Amino acid sequence: MAKIISLFIYIVMFIPLMIIGVLFIVSGMIFPSRMNSLARLTSISVLKCLFVKVKINGKIPKNRSLIIMYNHSSFIDPFLFAYSSPGKTTGITAIENYKYPVFGGMLKRWNAIPIDRTNIETAKKSIEKGQQAFKDGYNVIILPEGTRTVTGKIKKFKKGGFHMAINSKAPILPVGSKGAFDFKPKNRWYIKPGVVELNIGKIIEPNQYDELGVNGLINEVRSQMKDLTGYKLEE
Incomplete structure (x- = not known):
């Protein structure tokens, strides 16, 4: 049944x-100040089209x-992140995501920061851009x-991401996403519409960093x- 529903959703x-x-791309060009x-x-619309219901436990x-x-x-x-994060928000994402025409355009319009994990030097520059975004008042999403x-x-x-937090003295907020894997893991083609829970953790303050390392x-x-x-946890 899940496969039939998936085909329907994919086609329709x-x-x-x-x-x-x-x-989103066009409206972001016209109204850049309203990007978030x-x-x-946009994220609400996408998730509704995919029959995903989001439940947020706690507040950011x-x-x-x-x-x-x-x-x-x-x-x-990415749609869960944009849906749940208040205020000015950006994120660091794999450069490979930019190869998809519409999705890549959406990431650019959202001012997401691409990172090439195969190149240490450019990866460092991406981390530095993330630090600057935090200093400019943005929430920065890290995976x-x-x-x-x-x-x-x-x-x-x-x-x-942890070096970035330490260098910029930025507090870290862990958020646990539960249910997205059941909806559509990487190695399965069909989806299972349902509920995704976003559980907000406890902020780790910068004054704890020296002790923790x-x-x-x-x-x-x-x-x-x-x-x-x-x-x-994977060992």
């Missing part, structure tokens, strides 16, 4: 989804800039696993994500 919703993407509202509205503070770290499990993750999980377990974390900070965020999602 393809054109509306493309139209939504193009409208447009991103949220609106009165301060944060580095928000999510676990990465599905192609719908510390780097790529989507294929097992459902939380993967080992890359260190770049990079590895301790990684362990703290992974531990929170495990508790927030109920998923196991």
Whole structure:
């Protein structure tokens, strides 16, 4: 049944989804100051077209800039991030995502920061851009696993985002996404419409960084994500 529903959604919703993407790109050019509202509205529209219901448990503070770290499990993750993050928001995303015509255009219009994981020097520059975005008052979304999980377990974390937090003295907010993997994991073609829960964790303040160090900070965020999602940690 899930496969039949998936075929229906893929066929019937393809054109509306493309139209939504193009409208976001064009409206973002006309109303750049309203980018975050447009991103949220677009994300709501995309998720509704895919029959995804989002439940947010907790609140992301609106009165301060944060580095928000999510676990990465599905192609719908970027829309979940834009849907849930208040205020000015950007994120660091794999440069490969820009090869998709409409989706890549949406990322550019959202001012997402591309990162090439195969090139250390350009990756460092992407991290520096993320630090500057935080200083400019943006929330910066980081996916510390780097790529989507294929097992459902939380993967080992890359260190770049944590160095960025330490260097810019930015507080980290872990958020656990539960249900996106069940909706559509990387290695399955069909989808299972349903509920995705976004569980907001506890902010880790910069004054804890000296005591924790990079590895301790990684362990703290992974531990929170495990508790927030109920998923196991990949060894």
